[in-house]
Amino acid sequence: MTGQSETGASGAARLEVEGLSLSFGGLKALSTVSFAAEPGSITALIGPNGAGKTSMFNCISGFYHPQQGAVRFDGRDVTRMHPPERAALGFARTFQNIALFRGMTVLDNIKLGRHAHMKTNLLQALAYWGPAQREEMALRAEVEERIIDFLEINHIRNMPVAALSYGLQKRVELARALAMRPRILLLDEPVAGMNREETEDMARFILDVKEEWGTTILMVEHDMGMVMDISDHVVVLNFGQVIASGLPHEVQADPHVTEAYLGSGDPAALMARLRGEGPDTGRNREEVA
Amino acid sequence: MQIGTAKHSYRADEALLTTRPQRLWMALFALSLCAAPFLLDNYWLYLACLVAINVASATGLNILTGYTGLVSLGQAAFMAVGAYTVGWMQLNLPTPFLLNLLAGGFTAALVGLVVGLPSLRVKGLYLAIATIAASFILHFVFVNWESVTNGNSGLTLTPATFLGTPLTDYSQLYFVFVPITALMVLGAANLFRTRIGRAFIAIRDRDISAEVLGISLLRTKLMSFAISSFYAGVAGGMWAYFFRVVTPESFPFVYSIFFLAAIIVGGMGTILGAILGAVFMTLVPELLRFGIDWLTPVLPNAAAMLSPVRTIVFGLLIVGFLIFEPKGLAEIVQRTRRYFHLWPFKK
Amino acid sequence: MSDLLFFTEVTLAGLGSGALLALTALAFVLIYKATRVINLAVGEMLMLGGYLFFAFAAGLGLPAFAAIPLAVAGGGLVGAIVERGLIRPMLGENPISVFMVTIGLGSVLVGLVELVWGTDPRALPAFMGTTPVFIGEAYVSRKIAIAFVVAAVVIAVFLTLFRFWRGGVALRATATDQAAAYSCGINVPGVFSLAWIVGCGTAAGAGVLLGSIGGISPAMGVFGLSALVVVIVGGLDSVAGALVGGLVIGLIEAWAGTYLGGEYKLVTTFGLLLVALMIRPYGLFGTTEIERL
Secondary structure: OOOOOOOOHHHOOOEEEEEEEEEEOOEEEEEEEEEEEOOOOEEEEEOOOOOOHHHHHHHHHOOOOOOEEEEEEOOEEOOOOOHHHHHHHOEEEOOOOOOOOOOOEHHHHHHHOOHHHOOOOHHHHHHOOOHHHHHHHHHHHHHHHHHHOOOOOHHHOOOEHHHOOHHHHHHHHHHHHHHOOOOEEEEEOOOOOOOHHHHHHHHHHHHHHHHHHOOEEEEEOOOHHHHHHHOOEEEEEEOOEEEEEEOHHHHHHOHHHHHHHHOOOOHHHHHHHHHHOOOOOOOOHHHHO | OOOOOOOOOHHHHOOOOOOHHHHHHHHHHHHHHHHHHHHOOHHHHHHHHHHHHHHHHHHHHHHHHHHOOOOOOOHHHHHHHHHHHHHHHHHHOOOOHHHHHHHHHHHHHHHHHHHHHHHHOOOOHHHHHHHHHHHHHHHHHHHHOHHHHOHHHOEEOOOOEEOOEEOOOHHHHHHHHHHHHHHHHHHHHHHOOOHHHHHHHHHHHOHHHHHHOOOOHHHHHHHHHHHHHHHHHHHHHHHHHHHOEEOHHHOOHHHHHHHHHHHHHHOOOOHHHHHHHHHHHHHHHHHHHHHHHHHOOOOOOHHHHHHHHHHHHHHHHHHHHHHHOOOHHHHHHHHHHHHHHHOOOOO | OHHHHHHHHHHHHHHHHHHHHHHHHHHHHHHHHHHOOOOOOHHHHHHHHHHHHHHHHHHOOOOHHHHHHHHHHHHHHHHHHHHHHHHHHHOOOOHHHHHHHHHHHHHHHHHHHHHHHOOOOEOOOOOOOOOOEEEOOEEEOHHHHHHHHHHHHHHHHHHHHHHHOHHHHHHHHHHHOHHHHHHOOOOHHHHHHHHHHHHHHHHHHHHHHHHHHHOEOHHHHHHHHHHHHHHHHHOOOOHHHHHHHHHHHHHHHHHHHHHHOOOHHHHHHHHHHHHHHHHOOOOOOOOOOOOOO
């Protein structure tokens, strides 16, 4: 899988989830969920807490094995594949609660993203000679020039991750995912817990990734403002089922969605609230009022 | 913060020694290593050889435990595998000793792969306990596989020969052991400049997210076990050529604890740490011996106290470093360096 | 017929040493449950208990009924000191570091005992009598029978306390969630101390029993490794596991030692350990640790 183009731009893949069901013992986390993320688009997966979004993500990245249904990557069934194989195929993901290697520097964290695409073997590594050295230098150059510059994290490249602010850590995690030469990028709550400014930065980076790298992006996010702003396609989950999907404004207008988020009640008032704020963050409430 | 260290190329920035003083110190150190055999007496050369062997093995354990986070209490047993392999080959095959050492390393690596298998199911302390079990099982094999190991009486080796000269005295062995150990340390340092070393650290820090990055836990953990036991095997082989007797009791369980203690005292997960730790832990018992020798005129039975006192100090060093200086001697060295970088601005 | 009788005798002896193993394993479990520390120095605490009894009974000439409680109390005292001095400062550290601290502690204890009493094995003053016990036709050494009964009684007391006494409930609460237990008003540091005191005292008591059967030596801490196998097989946090595991390992060691030869004892135990780890990593009765992404 290392043979793909150097830019990664042409590598955007189509991800398709078909009839996926997952249960833990008697608890049904997902039942016959189907949707698709089109190449080069941003698809958002939303839903109230406990709707099954993270379970969905874990099925797509290979941590959970669904009992039924399939995950297809450019038409290829990857449902039974282990996470490392998926990474080699072009899956990259970030985590809801950042999963960086805290003891390592930013640079090493990002370099790790390339692991699956590198070839240095043990003997070459011990000698650090010839191909091993060339490969490391090429990686360093690419990481510096294409990722670190792009995400504006030059100033922190040699700092240990543990010393960084939350927003910067999230950005480093995105950088590491980009170093994986993703053909599909899975972002698990990329702006959760961020302030307004950080959220806007991140939204800009996600849009830039889509435009410059052409990667397919699938994200789970609670921040409705951001979801509605940057998504091309929105899928709403509730109780493990898809209750709506479509363009952002279509989904916003869907009464099922309103009900799922806010319970039944006066639809107009509820919708006004839904438009203005994420149900979990509640951070820009005053703007609605 | 050091200034004046800007680099013009990525290669220069990723070199092992990045500043001029570092290179200077290293050159001095290499020079003194070369000069040592001509300056030291036989006793100190004996210790230098022992230190070289222990540094090699501790560096191996550091790769597994310090960098990959897999705690092993089987390092001495892997050394024994190497020592027995070398012993058997020396006695039964006409192969040159360097080849024997390599074979010792590879045999130990194979055994390490098998012992590493439980690491796929269990981690942390459970793995440490699995390695304890493995070392007792290996001990049983050494005692009972008499056709190869000669049971409890063990193997008595002929000296290694190099270009027809038997290597018997310590200065000859020094010139064999120190370069081998230096190469092994250099290899370990290089390893952590590449994808493989990074994958080890990733597994130590968070093994689930390592998987998402395409790092196969199975392959990488086993690779770490194999490298670590390869180092132990070569070290054990050197040990065999050094003492020229290998018995099941040559590599007791407490020797495994010794290596774990060495990397704790030295500093886990740093190349320098394993070196410092192995040197320190090898030399402390000798210093204690000097201390006891001084005491003998005052305390007539001081000599009998040597072994218990060594055991106590050994334990105290482990406990003391873990509580007061968990990053070990390497951290003390770093602190000292920082102090001199800031001197005289900070007092 | 005599084969069967012999088998019965071996089995009974195995049950006897199994009870001792279970008692020692209990010390591991108590300490692990409360503080999440695998105390590898349990074997050395056991050795220390044997030597303390030796000091009180042979050195000071105290009768057994006084020397035994003193030895147990001495073990408990050392446990308290160790917990406050070495384990408390390591709270929140990597479990492997704490594990290594207990290894260091074991080394210190061995060194101290060697310094004070020398390295030669010694016999403990007899206090159990020697008249053999017969169960049916099967012969059991009196010491082993007594050890079995004592161990069984102590374990039964522990089980009862665990279930019904407030302190036992506090221990279980602490084991489940330290922070939650603390916020419920449970004196968590107190529970830590208590667990170490009781655990080390138990180990010391087991040491007296073991020493009176086979004599004492600075190397007898190896028994702790067999007990460690017991807790791994049974489950580190399970009292029932320690009990069942102890008896099972005791039996298997006795059978292996008799029918295969003494040198097979330890290797069988450890082989079993590896199998147990591969099949049920958290033991027969242990709680599976679930990792979250």
